[in-house]
Structure formats: structure tokens, C-alpha cells
Amino acid sequence: MESVSQPAADRGRAKEARANDRAVLEAARDVFAEQGFDAPTSAIAKRAGVGVASVYRRYGSKDELVHALRLLALEDVIRIAREVVDERPESTVARFLTRHLEEAASPLATTFGRRLPTTPDIDEAADRLRGALETLIAVDRARGLVPSDYTAGDVMMAIAHLRPHLAIAPADATGLHLRQLDLYLAGLRQIAVGAAVQRGAALTWEEWVGFNSEP
């Protein structure tokens, strides 16, 4: 259903438009990661070096922009999970969490706890994420590296915990987050070998999804 006559491609300022396109996406990712999804559109435009109108020309509304970024964040983290399995590190969960923390600009964790509307494509991506995480957990469990009741929901909870909304420049914060992560991972190992009893039940995936979606 493409328009048949190549429509005299690239009249006007089409090249600049495509460049802005990328700039807006990257700016949105960074700004949302830092300030959460209620960062004003103008902040994104400013970061992208662009007028607000340019943001609206590509995405009809702020909701659409947020939706695009949510999807992007999910795809990113799914990608990380899959790469990690291939790398076969000592602990795949540990490597996954580390990688995620190192990627400074993921809006994924900052959205945690906000009830946002679910859509079919987000649901579908979340399911793929679940599958990827369960693969990691299975690999680690076979090696005795995580507690027997550890779930994909626990991994998401860990992400939420390890990325608090401290108003610290991400670069500076990395060291602090890594320290927390190491404490968490050390605890995981110790509980896996039965050296400590834990209070509280696992967070199931369904609960996690429920906590984070609207209706």
C-alpha cells in the first residue's frame, strides 16, 4: 500500500527532520530516565536542541511519546537479558543486574510503581521479558546461585530497589549503586546455599504486573 509514485523524495528540510527524530528519541530517553515520565515536554525539546513543536510533529501527544519510550525500555532490557545468557557469566542474574545499572539511561526503573495504562504491545513485550528472565533464573538455579523460590518478579523488584530516585548525577551514582548491588548479590548467594532464612514471600510476576498497570 505504498504510494506508487516515489513522491519526489526529500523536498523541504527532510534531512534535518530525520536528525531531529533521533535527537528527540534520545533526549526523551535521558530525560525520562532522570526525571520520570512527568518531565515536561519542553525539557525534552530543550535537551534535544529542538522546539516543542518538533516533538509534537513526530508524536501526536505526550502519551504517545511515553508509550514509545516504555516500549523502547522494555526492548532494551529484553535485549540485555538475552545477551547475558549468551555470555554465560558465572551468574546470569548478577550480570543482568549489573548491565542494567550500567546503562545509565533506562527509563524502565523510573516508571516503577506508577500505574500506567496497559496496551497489547506492552503486555506482549512484558511477556517476552518474563520469559527471558525466567531463562536466566533457571540457568542460575541449576548452578545453585539463587534461592529456590526466586522469581522474575524478584528481579524486577531488585531493579526498582537498586535505582532509587536519588537526585545524584547518574555518573556519580554508579559507584553507590554497584555497592548496593553487591550487597544484594552477596545476600542472594548466601540465601541460595541455605545459610540464611528469609522472611517474606516472593513477588510473583502477576503481582508485579498488577502493581504497575492501571485498571
Next chain:
Amino acid sequence: MESVSQPAADRGRAKEARANDRAVLEAARDVFAEQGFDAPTSAIAKRAGVGVASVYRRYGSKDELVHALRLLALEDVIRIAREVVDERPESTVARFLTRHLEEAASPLATTFGRRLPTTPDIDEAADRLRGALETLIAVDRARGLVPSDYTAGDVMMAIAHLRPHLAIAPADATGLHLRQLDLYLAGLRQIAVGAAVQRGAALTWEEWVGFNSEP
């Protein structure tokens, strides 16, 4: 400097006023703990079963109310820290963190990461908190229960991490928080005995204060 003539105490509706006073304070504590300090004044009034004007009659402005609650939260947590030392539990830090998590309505952690103006009385309370925490840490370190470079800043960071702003009913969330806490504590123990190396440096108290105050 008290007014000399007992001023014909309690004309008008003074008793109701005192009752409201308490109600407002408690409502503010709960609402701020749940929604953070930008919860609207009307939410606090509603929770207290009172009109907005009654809130403004006791506190000149929302800033004053927030300030009062910040101070209250600090005093609360200082009190917990001191009680814990007297209880002489196996690990004072562990007991302190558990107690803090159990007190559902502390606005302390929800303010974390917001840069709020510092005032002399807040500074002074923060210093007392630092002292109390350092006592805990010293006790535990003597027993080999925490890593040798563990600091009061780390404890504050742990609080921030363990109380994410998940939009979960506090009652339901307790179990999830305890699970995370146990992972953290298990990690602390394991690192204390040198069983794991940790990346990242300690968060100093000065850094913590700096991250959380305005100018």
C-alpha cells in the same frame, strides 16, 4: 515569660482545636509517607476529617507543615536507633532497619533524593541521627557483623533502597520489603566476613547530607 494572667483558658472551641491539632499531624505523617511531600494540603485535611483552613490555622504555610514533619521523622528514627542499642539484639543495624520498615508511616524515606532547604534545627537533628547510627555501627563492627568500611551514610542509603515508592498498600508491601531487607542483611554479613569483594565506595555522611539539601 508566660502570660501572667491565666487567660481565661479555653473560650470558644478550644478542645476541638487541640484534637484537630493531633489529627492534622497524624494525617500529615501518613499522607506524606504515602504520597511524598507534594501531596496536596487538601488530601491531608480530608484524611484528618478537617477543612483546609484548619491546617493553615496551625501552620502558617505548607512549608512550615513540611518542615515540622521532617523534624518529626528525624526524631522518630533517632528514637528507634537509641532504643535498638538498649535492646542489644544480635545485630543492631539489622534490628534498626527492620524496626524502621515496620513503622509504616515514616515520611523520612519518601523525602530521600529531594533537595529540600536545610535549617539549623534539621541540621542539628541530622547530626544526632548520625551519632546514633555510628553507635550502632560501632557495636556491630566490634562483633564482626558489618563490613569494616560501613558508614552511617550506607544505612541511610539502605533505607532509601528498601522503601521504594511502589504504589502498593503499605500493609501488603511489608512482606516484600522484609524479603528485600533479608537479602540486604545476608549480603552485609557475608561481606563482613570477607567472603565477597565489593565494588564501589561507601557513601559518606557528608555526601548524603549534600545529596539531600538544597543549596
Next chain:
DNA sequence: TCTTGATCGGAACGGATGATTCCGTTCCGA
């Protein structure tokens, strides 16, 4: 060079939210 259409950036618009104030009403103690 001139025309034209795609884009641009940012000012202007409009709705929402929330702090603060105002005011008519209610209640207690004298």
C-alpha cells in the same frame, strides 16, 4: 534566482492543579 512545500522554534492559549484566603456558620463557656 524565484517558488514552493516541508520544517522549524518558540510564543500564545487553555485547562488543571494546588496553595492560600475569605466568609458565613457553629459551638462552648460565661
Next chain:
DNA sequence: TCGGAACGGAATCATCCGTTCCGATCAAGA
């Protein structure tokens, strides 16, 4: 029965932010 202290919530006022509008720019083709 009065008077004043308090009350609750409507009205006011400012701010913030999503969205739209418009004159200026730019680049390809005539």
C-alpha cells in the same frame, strides 16, 4: 443569650504544562 474562637469549604490567584499557531527558514526544482 453573647462573644469570640474555630470551623469547613468555596473563591481566588498563581503556576505549570500540554498543545496549537504562526512567521521565519531552508533546500530542491523550475
